[in-house]
Amino acid sequence: MSNSVISVISRFLEEYTTSTSNKLKLVDAYLLYILLTGALQFLYCLLVGTFPFNSFLSGFISCVGSFILGVCLRIQINPQNKGDFLTVSPERAFADFLFAHTVLHLVVMNFIG
Amino acid sequence: MAQTRLLCLVLLALAVGAQALTPSHHLTASDVARLEARLAQPFTDLQSAYFSIVGLSKLGVTVADADEACRFLKSNLDPSNIESLFYAAESGQALAGCEIPVSNETRDLLLAAVSEDSSVAQIYQAVGTLNSLGLPLASQEVVSALSARITKEDNVLGIIYALHTAARLSQQAELGGILEEIEDLAARLDDLGGLFLQFEEGLEATALFVSAAYGLSDHMDMEPPLKEDQVIQLVNSIFSKKSWDSLAEAFSVASAAAALSSNRFHVPVIVSAQGPASVSHSQPTLQLQVTDVLCQPLVSANVVVESASDVASKRVILSQTPFTFYESNGVFELNFMDSQPASGYYQFAIAVTGDSRLIANHVELKVKVSTEVAITNMDLSVVDKDQSIGTKTTRVDHPSKAKNSFMADSHQNFAMSFQLVDVNTGVELTPHQVFVRLHNQKTGQEVVFVAEPDTKNVYKFELDTAERKSEFDSMSGTYALYLMIGDATLQNPILWNVADVVLKFLDEEAPSAVQAKTLYVPKPEIKHLFREPEKRPPNVVSTTFTALVLSPFLLLLILWFKLGANIANLSLSPSTVLFHVGHAAMLGLMYVYWTHLNMFQTLKYLAIVGSLTFLAGNRMLAQKAVKRIAAEQSSRLAKYRSLR
Numbered sequence A: 001m002s003n004s005v006i007s008v009i010s011r012f013l014e015e016y017t018t019s020t021s022n023k024l025k026l027v028d029a030y031l032l033y034i035l036l037t038g039a040l041q042f043l044y045c046l047l048v049g050t051f052p053f054n055s056f057l058s059g060f061i062s063c064v065g066s067f068i069l070g071v072c073l074r075i076q077i078n079p080q081n082k083g084d085f086l087t088v089s090p091e092r093a094f095a096d097f098l099f100a101h102t103v104l105h106l107v108v109m110n111f112i113g
Numbered sequence B: 001m002a003q004t005r006l007l008c009l010v011l012l013a014l015a016v017g018a019q020a021l022t023p024s025h026h027l028t029a030s031d032v033a034r035l036e037a038r039l040a041q042p043f044t045d046l047q048s049a050y051f052s053i054v055g056l057s058k059l060g061v062t063v064a065d066a067d068e069a070c071r072f073l074k075s076n077l078d079p080s081n082i083e084s085l086f087y088a089a090e091s092g093q094a095l096a097g098c099e100i101p102v103s104n105e106t107r108d109l110l111l112a113a114v115s116e117d118s119s120v121a122q123i124y125q126a127v128g129t130l131n132s133l134g135l136p137l138a139s140q141e142v143v144s145a146l147s148a149r150i151t152k153e154d155n156v157l158g159i160i161y162a163l164h165t166a167a168r169l170s171q172q173a174e175l176g177g178i179l180e181e182i183e184d185l186a187a188r189l190d191d192l193g194g195l196f197l198q199f200e201e202g203l204e205a206t207a208l209f210v211s212a213a214y215g216l217s218d219h220m221d222m223e224p225p226l227k228e229d230q231v232i233q234l235v236n237s238i239f240s241k242k243s244w245d246s247l248a249e250a251f252s253v254a255s256a257a258a259a260l261s262s263n264r265f266h267v268p269v270i271v272s273a274q275g276p277a278s279v280s281h282s283q284p285t286l287q288l289q290v291t292d293v294l295c296q297p298l299v300s301a302n303v304v305v306e307s308a309s310d311v312a313s314k315r316v317i318l319s320q321t322p323f324t325f326y327e328s329n330g331v332f333e334l335n336f337m338d339s340q341p342a343s344g345y346y347q348f349a350i351a352v353t354g355d356s357r358l359i360a361n362h363v364e365l366k367v368k369v370s371t372e373v374a375i376t377n378m379d380l381s382v383v384d385k386d387q388s389i390g391t392k393t394t395r396v397d398h399p400s401k402a403k404n405s406f407m408a409d410s411h412q413n414f415a416m417s418f419q420l421v422d423v424n425t426g427v428e429l430t431p432h433q434v435f436v437r438l439h440n441q442k443t444g445q446e447v448v449f450v451a452e453p454d455t456k457n458v459y460k461f462e463l464d465t466a467e468r469k470s471e472f473d474s475m476s477g478t479y480a481l482y483l484m485i486g487d488a489t490l491q492n493p494i495l496w497n498v499a500d501v502v503l504k505f506l507d508e509e510a511p512s513a514v515q516a517k518t519l520y521v522p523k524p525e526i527k528h529l530f531r532e533p534e535k536r537p538p539n540v541v542s543t544t545f546t547a548l549v550l551s552p553f554l555l556l557l558i559l560w561f562k563l564g565a566n567i568a569n570l571s572l573s574p575s576t577v578l579f580h581v582g583h584a585a586m587l588g589l590m591y592v593y594w595t596h597l598n599m600f601q602t603l604k605y606l607a608i609v610g611s612l613t614f615l616a617g618n619r620m621l622a623q624k625a626v627k628r629i630a631a632e633q634s635s636r637l638a639k640y641r642s643l644r
Helices: A002-019 A022-048 A053-077 A090-112 B002-018 B029-039 B046-058 B066-076 B082-094 B104-113 B120-132 B139-152 B156-166 B176-187 B203-220 B228-238 B247-262 B539-563 B574-595 B599-643
Strands: B190-192 B196-198 B270-273 B285-291 B302-310 B316-322 B324-326 B331-335 B344-353 B362-369 B373-384 B392-396 B406-408 B412-422 B433-440 B446-450 B458-464 B477-486 B494-503
Touching: A022 A053, A022 B539, A053 A090, A090 B574, A090 B599, B029 B046, B029 B247, B046 B066, B046 B082, B046 B247, B066 B082, B082 B104, B082 B120, B104 B120, B120 B139, B120 B156, B139 B156, B139 B176, B156 B176, B156 B203, B176 B203, B196 B203, B196 B228, B203 B228, B203 B247, B228 B247, B270 B362, B285 B344, B373 B406, B373 B477, B373 B494, B392 B494, B406 B412, B412 B477, B412 B494, B433 B458, B574 B599
Parallel strands: B406 B494
Antiparallel strands: B190 B196, B270 B285, B285 B331, B302 B316, B302 B344, B324 B331, B344 B362, B373 B392, B373 B412, B412 B458, B433 B446, B433 B477, B477 B494
16 A cells, blocks of 8 residues: 555656656745745644734735645646636736735735734 | 581682792891892992992982982082983982082983983983983983884893883873883793793893882883782892892892882782791790891781691691781791690691782791600510510619619510600600610620500510520620600600610620721722733744744745756846836835834835836736747747758
């Protein structure tokens, strides 16, 4: 059982490193960074308690929001998905990404206290 | 049968008549003296001389030094000023034998003042002066001038002056129109709570109105259109103030008082008891002061008690009994004790007759009859609960004390019985307060019980030692027994130490001194608990985690570097530069928002920077798109060519 899991994972990693373009790997690195930041914030909250709760929420939601927007960007600039996004060019996707982030950061800063 | 019916009718009439108001505010003798003193102050100018001299003459008092006053008037007179002439002339007439010299010019001046162009006050003063100096004047001209002025000057004081003026004119003149003004003016009075009637202009205007209205009514011999209740309300308003700010106010009150005490139509009667309205055997007469508003006794009046009835039982004691008038002290007296009333309160309905002008002449008065109480047949005994041992009764006479003390423990009851009788009549009494007080001399405890009368009006008190032990806190010992008798109608309240009682209780606690309740001792201080700050983790933990949370950024940079991210393709076109600068500015704005700004300011800056960034970014991305499409096209072209 574990054998197959390991083989699946190693196969997946191999395919990933070979077939994904650099651009997408950049975005993936960004997503990993966001993920780790969010996870560490959550761990802190679990360990030490939720005071001040608004700061924790704002930080955590910032991570979650950024991750989601990053995923959206990745989907939209992936050339393999071009058929699904005929009206959205990669530049447009990036512009949307920036705009959404502005709004997200505005809200997060408001709530961080 | 017929008599009771008559009585009912009389009582009904009384009840209806009793609905009429009686004055609640009036001048007492000391108030009248104060008014006289206020008016008798030395003159400062002609106006104050007028108020003093004429005011005092209305009260029936002459000025101290008449010659000096006359000289003052003559020396301060200004013959070219109508007001000055008015004051001098009126005061001169009030002082006997004071002649104010008058010249032809003065007379012409006064006659010229009587016209439609002068104010009502001026017309009044001119007419008054002419009248006082005995000079002729044309009444009809005055009437027409007044009527014309009244329509223009509609204020209260103006109309009052018009009324005063009309009272000085000949009776042949047509004064009917001005007489009607009294009714209109009366309609302008404000009713305050059904008790007071006054002008909003104040006390002076109300008082002057009363004197003017009655002056004119007397002059024309026509009853003024004021109802009895209204007159009494006016009396209340005018005489409620007992000290007067200005001489003018004092003068107006004196004029009103004089008018109300001696006019031809309405004379309000003031009935009040001399001292407290209370009679007893030592003071058997009820004394009444029946006066007019100036506190002068109504000598010729008949004062009759229409009925005197007991408040509690409504039994009529007296009916149609007259008071006798004593010249020596100006009071009406009635010996009420002759009718041998029982002690208590009596409602007197008093009627003052003899003059058809009298109003408010039915008065209700509550009279108290007090008496002295005596305690008889005071029997004390200790009764065994199971009644096996016979009772031993000790009789004690007031005010002595029982020689032996009484012992009562839980098997026995202590009993007391006595009667309260009226000293003079021997009638049994039931006063309001009949208390039995037991006082422990050692501990200072006291317990008070109420003694109740039975059907035969014999007071009985029983102390069940076992039942009452909670009130005594089970404290055994010697208690002094006091009997307290009191009532509003008793002249001799009694506090009598009857006997000493030794009480023995079961379950006696250790005798602890009874402490007076510590009600007024400072209480323990309450310390305010500020809101505890939330528990926070130690600084080390927080710092560690801050570092941890920032560490993935390093990881990102490393990964990007490894992946070969570079800025080689960064074209330094203005739009690119502007975009990056603008974006950095927006991130900076976020930080500043966190530290300094509020949402509105941030949105304002964000709008500016954001729009710049957007425009620059749009241009930049468009350029990139063009480049990308060109690159794609060329690669496709190359692929196509290679395929061929």
